[in-house]
Amino acid sequence: MRLRVVAWALLVALLLAALVAVDTRAAHPPHARKSAEPGIHKIKHVIVIMQENRSFDHYFGTFPGADGIPQGVCVPDPMHGGCVRPYHDTHDENAGGPHGRWNSRLDVDGGRMDGFVKEAENGWRNCRNRNNPLCTQSRTGTDVMGYHDAREIPNYWAYARNFVLQDHMFEPNASWSLPAHLFMVSEWSAKCENASPMSCINELENPSKTPFQRGNSLHVAPRYSWTDLTYLLHKQQVSWRYYVFRGTEPDCRDDGAFCDAVPQGARTPGIWNPLPYFETVQRDDQLRNITTVSSFLHAAKTGTLPAVSWVNPAGAVSEHPTARVSAGQTYVTRLVNAVMRGPDWPSTAIFLAWDDWGGFYDHVIPPYVDENGYGLRVPGIVISPYARKGFIDHQILSFDAYAKFIEDDFLGGQRLDPSTDGRPDPRPDVRENVPILGDLVRDFDFQQAPRPPLILDPHPPWR
Numbered sequence: 076m077r078l079r080v081v082a083w084a085l086l087v088a089l090l091l092a093a094l095v096a097v098d099t100r101a102a103h104p105p106h107a108r109k110s111a112e113p114g115i116h117k118i119k120h121v122i123v124i125m126q127e128n129r130s131f132d133h134y135f136g137t138f139p140g141a142d143g144i145p146q147g148v149c150v151p152d153p154m155h156g157g158c159v160r161p162y163h164d165t166h167d168e169n170a171g172g173p174h175g176r177w178n179s180r181l182d183v184d185g186g187r188m189d190g191f192v193k194e195a196e197n198g199w200r201n202c203r204n205r206n207n208p209l210c211t212q213s214r215t216g217t218d219v220m221g222y223h224d225a226r227e228i229p230n231y232w233a234y235a236r237n238f239v240l241q242d243h244m245f246e247p248n249a250s251w252s253l254p255a256h257l258f259m260v261s262e263w264s265a266k267c268e269n270a271s272p273m274s275c276i277n278e279l280e281n282p283s284k285t286p287f288q289r290g291n292s293l294h295v296a297p298r299y300s301w302t303d304l305t306y307l308l309h310k311q312q313v314s315w316r317y318y319v320f321r322g323t324e325p326d327c328r329d330d331g332a333f334c335d336a337v338p339q340g341a342r343t344p345g346i347w348n349p350l351p352y353f354e355t356v357q358r359d360d361q362l363r364n365i366t367t368v369s370s371f372l373h374a375a376k377t378g379t380l381p382a383v384s385w386v387n388p389a390g391a392v393s394e395h396p397t398a399r400v401s402a403g404q405t406y407v408t409r410l411v412n413a414v415m416r417g418p419d420w421p422s423t424a425i426f427l428a429w430d431d432w433g434g435f436y437d438h439v440i441p442p443y444v445d446e447n448g449y450g451l452r453v454p455g456i457v458i459s460p461y462a463r464k465g466f467i468d469h470q471i472l473s474f475d476a477y478a479k480f481i482e483d484d485f486l487g488g489q490r491l492d493p494s495t496d497g498r499p500d501p502r503p504d505v506r507e508n509v510p511i512l513g514d515l516v517r518d519f520d521f522q523q524a525p526r527p528p529l530i531l532d533p534h535p536p537w538r
Contacts, residue, residue: 114521128433164221172434244455272500322389378418415528460525470513
């Protein structure tokens with residue numbers, strides 16, 4: 076009898092254990108995030124430097140070993156007849172082409188990747204303001220087929236040769252600069268009726284407008300009520316700053332044909348400074364975290380960089396056509412040099428990218444993940460003492476990978492997930508968890524000794 080009681084007790088214990096296991100699996104479903112690579116925590120400072128409007132093939136289409144411009148490419152030229160082949164462009168100023176949602180679709184042309192010249196020509200024909208994101212300055216449309224190499228952008232190529240070049244980095248949204256910057260800080264582009272996150276609806280092209288105020292002008296401030304990454308950072312007491320270069324914006328704030336030059340600064344919300352419009356930033360009293368690029372340079376020099384930095388240019392140094400390529404390269408080099416010369420370099424990762432393709436030719440068909448993107452391919456570079464040297468990362472990536480890295484490094488893997496982040500919103504998906512998205516951890520070797528700085532001349536010769 077005693078043996079039977081023991082046997083029954085063991086059976087009950089096994090059943091209870093099985094039930095607990097079922098409950099545990101329910102709480103942690105099979106798709107739950109795996110633990111981050113422990114070495115990631117050697118990175119104490121993540122810096123995202125976001126430039127403007129260049130495609131991968133435009134800057135790195137001839138880089139050795141990269142997925143570059145294929146042989147035999149010739150894109151149709153409806154205005155002049157025939158077709159235009161990619162060519163080496165030595166001009167410091169480029170025109171590019173229209174780069175809104177519809178232009179993205181027509182450039183890709185169902186996967187044929189042959190609409191670039193046509194869209195540039197149509198953009199010029201209909202354009203009355205060269206700074207409009209839907210317009211282009213080029214009178215021929217062939218400018219979008221030009222490419223640069225180490226003769227014009229030697230510093231960018233030096234970073235790629237000595238650190239990591241990502242040749243499948245895609246704009247997260249198939250549209251222009253403002254939605255791209257919204258994805259960079261919040262993983263979504265939307266417009267909202269009121270302060271409730273659930274009032275927001277998906278908007279790929281014009282998130283600065285609300286559907287509830289027809290005829291909305293640039294003077295009507297948008298309301299971004301959905302959850303952004305700074306909300307999670309603030310909640311877990313992770314330091315962040317959003318650095319804005321003082322100057323002017325190159326784009327119109329809406330898709331109209333006319334606009335005056337719009338001043339930009341840390342205290343002026345706009346296309347490249349959208350965070351002041353976020354409800355979370357206002358309610359958390361975090362507006363002071365939006366500051367100047369000079370503050371970034373000071374923090375780099377003094378070893379007081381926050382855990383997360385975003386650095387955004389003004390028009391003249393943005394590389395947004397028609398801004399000079401050389402001016403943008405000089406600006407970026409000074410930023411990177413400042414970090415490398417400072418005491419935080421041994422624990423820093425710099426992610427350098429360009430926010431959209433700017434109408435320039437690229438041959439890779441963007442993967443489809445949801446109604447918003449991906450957009451066309453852009454250059455991506457990783458610069459860090461732990462970055463693998465001379466490595467070309469062929470993973471499929473987007474700016475979502477930056478958020479994922481930040482979340483894994485500083486937030487224990489918390490995502491901008493409406494079901495878990497405490498502020499439900501109707502975003503289409505959790506972008507950081509899209510199955511095809513690569514992991515930036517692969518770009519690092521955390522077992523290697525931290526590599527020394529690579530200080531470059533901010534004014535290399537234009538050859």
